[in-house]
Amino acid sequence: NAGVTQTPKFRVLKTGQSMTLLCAQDMNHEYMYWYRQDPGMGLRLIHYSVGEGTTAKGEVPDGYNVSRLKKQNFLLGLESAAPSQTSVYFCASRSGTSGGNEQFFGPGTRLTVL
Amino acid sequence: GEDVEQSLFLSVREGDSSVINCTYTDSSSTYLYWYKQEPGAGLQLLTYIFSNMDMKQDQRLTVLLNKKDKHLSLRIADTQTGDSAIYFCAETDTGRRALTFGSGTRLQVQP
Numbered sequence: 001n002a003g004v005t006q007t008p009k010f011r012v013l014k015t016g017q018s019m020t021l022l023c024a025q026d027m028n029h030e031y032m033y034w035y036r037q038d039p040g041m042g043l044r045l046i047h048y049s050v051g052e053g054t055t056a057k058g059e060v061p062d063g064y065n066v067s068r069l070k071k072q073n074f075l076l077g078l079e080s081a082a083p084s085q086t087s088v089y090f091c092a093s094r095s096g097t098s099g100g101n102e103q104f105f106g107p108g109t110r111l112t113v114l
Numbered sequence: 115g116e117d118v119e120q121s122l123f124l125s126v127r128e129g130d131s132s133v134i135n136c137t138y139t140d141s142s143s144t145y146l147y148w149y150k151q152e153p154g155a156g157l158q159l160l161t162y163i164f165s166n167m168d169m170k171q172d173q174r175l176t177v178l179l180n181k182k183d184k185h186l187s188l189r190i191a192d193t194q195t196g197d198s199a200i201y202f203c204a205e206t207d208t209g210r211r212a213l214t215f216g217s218g219t220r221l222q223v224q225p
Contacts, residue, residue: 033212042118042202042215043157058212090156094211103213105156 002026006091006106013081013113021076021109023091030096032074033058033103034066036087043090049074050096081113120203120216127224132190134219136203139184143205146179147213148188151200160188160201190221198223 004025013019023032030051035043035058045058047066055066063085065077074093078085088110092103117139126132138146147162163170163177163186170177176189190197200220204213 031211035213040122040217042204042217043213044215045212048212092213096211102159102162105158107156 004091004093004104004106006089006109008109009107010110011112013078013111015082015113017081018077018079019081019111020078021089021091021111023074023076023093023106024072025074025091025093025104026072027093027095027104028071029093029104030071031094031103032068033092033094034064034074034076035090035092036060037090037108038087046076046089081111083113085111086113087111118203118205118214118216120201120219122217123220123222125222125224126193128193128195130193132188132193132197132221132223134188134190134201134203134221136186136188136216137184138186138203138205138214140205140207140214141184142207145206146177146186147204147206148175148177149202149204149215151202151218153199157202193221193223195223195225197221 007022033048034046037043049055049068052071067075088108090108091106094103120136148160149157174191178187200218202218203216
């Protein structure tokens with residue numbers, strides 16, 4: 001099992017460019033999450049999904065869109081990147097069967113917006 | 115809204131015990147977690163505790179939960195240089211089951 005993978009690992013964008021971050025998990029998990037981590041802060045929830053075809057907003061959703069067309073994939077899109085979106089982005093997944101189940105995190109994508 | 119707070123920095127000597135503290139505000143929290151993040155890496159789950167427990171021990175790790183005061187602590191016994199990292203406290207709700215994180219405590223272990 002690869003667990004949770006994220007592509008790309010690094011990316012530099014110019015203001016106004018668009019891009020899509022891909023998260024994939026091979027654990028058949030129902031729940032998937034996108035977080036961002038800024039210096040000196042914990043992770044903050046951007047969007048999440050409780051199953052294929054569903055998405056919902058987290059605490060900091062502005063400027064991002066997501067899609068979950070397949071259970072194993074959760075895409076995070078930036079339509080018009082801004083310097084404030086410079087951050088490290090983490091994807092996570094978990095089983096939906098029990099409240100204490102671990103969230104498994106991907107290795108992160110480091111995004112810089114110039 | 116939910117809020118999780120931690121002290122920013124802790125320095126200990128190798129072999130000593132480390133205690134990292136966390137406070138949270140959401141009284142409906144069901145599970146509380148401790149994650150470890152090494153430089154340039156993702157998050158690794160260390161341990162978690164259910165809200166109806168007051169203590170959990172796992173090898174060198176001891177988690178204490180005071181639900182009345184909404185205070186969580188992580189004790190690392192015989193701290194090693196490999197324990198140097200940022201430690202995040204997090205809690206989850208019963209609905210979306212997303213995590214709300216503290217800002218992290220940087221643990222520095224001096225030889």
